[in-house]
Amino acid sequence: MTFSRLLRALAHAGLFALAAGAVHAQSWPGKPVRLLVGSPPGGPSDITARTFADQLGKRIGQPVVVENRPGAGNNLAAAAAARAEPDGTTLVLSPDTVLTVNPLVYTSGDFNAARDLVNISVVASFSQMLVCNTAAGVRSVAELVAKAKGGTSLMYASGGPGVPGHLASEMLLEQTKVRMEHVPYRGPAPATQAVLGGEVACGFLATPTVLPHVKSGRLVALAVSSEAPSSLAPDVPTLAKALNQPGLDVSFRLVLQAAKATPPAVVAEIEKHAAEIMKQADVRERLKNYDLTAVGSTSAQAQQVLTAEMKRWEPVVKRLGLKAE
Structure with a gap:
């Protein structure tokens, strides 16, 4: 194959991939969506998940069902999302510690949130x-x-x-x-x-x-x-x-995630919904009533924040020698 033909073939393949991604986004979700939460009802993750699910369901015309799967520092729910079909119909909402701390604490299993999940959006923060x-x-x-x-x-x-x-x-x-x-x-x-x-x-x-x-x-x-x-x-x-230490901030984030292989176009579609939902005045007020701050970041912003938090907490985890029993 000549070099020019190779370029044309690669260009065609790229256009095909883009078209396929667009089809994925247009057809998403096509069925009910599950939103997993790794803590019992009533906590920050659960409150935020149910608020988000209610609004997302209205926007996409499909039920968004919240499932609580507590255990292992939120790892059980996160691991279930990572193993699900990567089509964007199984999501998980977790505190950022699932990514920043758990990979250092829960080392005996085959799940690593930073490796096995894609970050869609930081939807809220809490203290x-x-x-x-x-x-x-x-x-x-x-x-x-x-x-x-x-x-x-x-x-x-x-x-x-x-x-x-x-x-x-x-x-x-x-x-x-x-x-x-x-x-x-x-x-x-x-x-x-x-x-x-x-x-x-x-x-x-x-x-x-x-x-x-x-x-x-x-x-x-x-x-x-x-x-x-x-x-x-x-x-x-x-x-x-x-403590008389201006600037000291020990707050945490709630991160919306999906299986790593979820098509980028689907991730972008969910990211868009998350950003728009978290801008709604009624959503922001509801979360504020539970001491939660609505965020609605992009996927790239989520990754940037989480990378910084990993660097912040890693020395603490190592100093303490934290390991799950």
């Missing part, structure tokens, strides 16, 4: 609230740090190794140079119950989950991990203010 049982006798971060430095043995709860609450707690301990014993539970709900019951003193947990207990007086709120105050609890100081 954690540091709460303590009233029996701990602390009402501020300064009092907690002083108590720990004074030799009092304190324990804190999280929903498992490497989850947002665990990371936020370790960031606090690293910044203040104090020690507290980490007690991982099988999800945020039992971790919250452990703090309420006095099994452990404190924990960084999802604001909507713990705020009712703060308002009832059963828990004391010490700080929120985000750089900006919580709209649900504006009187609770940020961790940056409590």
Whole structure:
């Protein structure tokens, strides 16, 4: 084959690929869509997923069904999405720790979110609230740090190794140079119950989950991990203010993903829907009511942010020697 014919053949192949991608996008989804969530109902991922699913279903004229598959630090749901048919009809919404931390923690399996999934959009961001049982006798971060430095043995709860609450707690301990014993539970709900019951003193947990207990007086709120105050609890100081460290931001992101081999045109179509849905005033207000901030990034922006977060948390994970049991 002459060089000119080869160029024409390659050009034809490229046009064919583009046309095939366009057909995929035009025919998507063609059937109901599943949106997997790796946590139980009621948490940030679940609230965001159900809000997004409702709006996406109206736009595409197909049911979008949310399925909760909690376990393994959100890995069970993410792995199920990675194994699904790569046609964009099985999606997963996960906290960014699935990509930034889990590949370093869950090393015994054959699943790696950073390798096996494509990032479609960062749809929202969220923070954690540091709460303590009233029996701990602390009402501020300064009092907690002083108590720990004074030799009092304190324990804190999280929903498992490497989850947002665990990371936020370790960031606090690293910044203040104090020690507290980490007690991982099988999800945020039992971790919250452990703090309420006095099994452990404190924990960084999802604001909507713990705020009712703060308002009832059963828990004391010490700080929120985000750089900006919580709209649900504006009187609770940020961790940056409590530690006098302007710019300190320990917030997390919820990432919409699909199987790696999903056609780029389909990814682009879902990305477009995500961006437009997250711009809607009613969606933004609903999420704000649950201490969530709507984002709706592009796929490229999601990858850029997640790469930076991987670099941020890798040394923390290695310092702690985190490994799933």
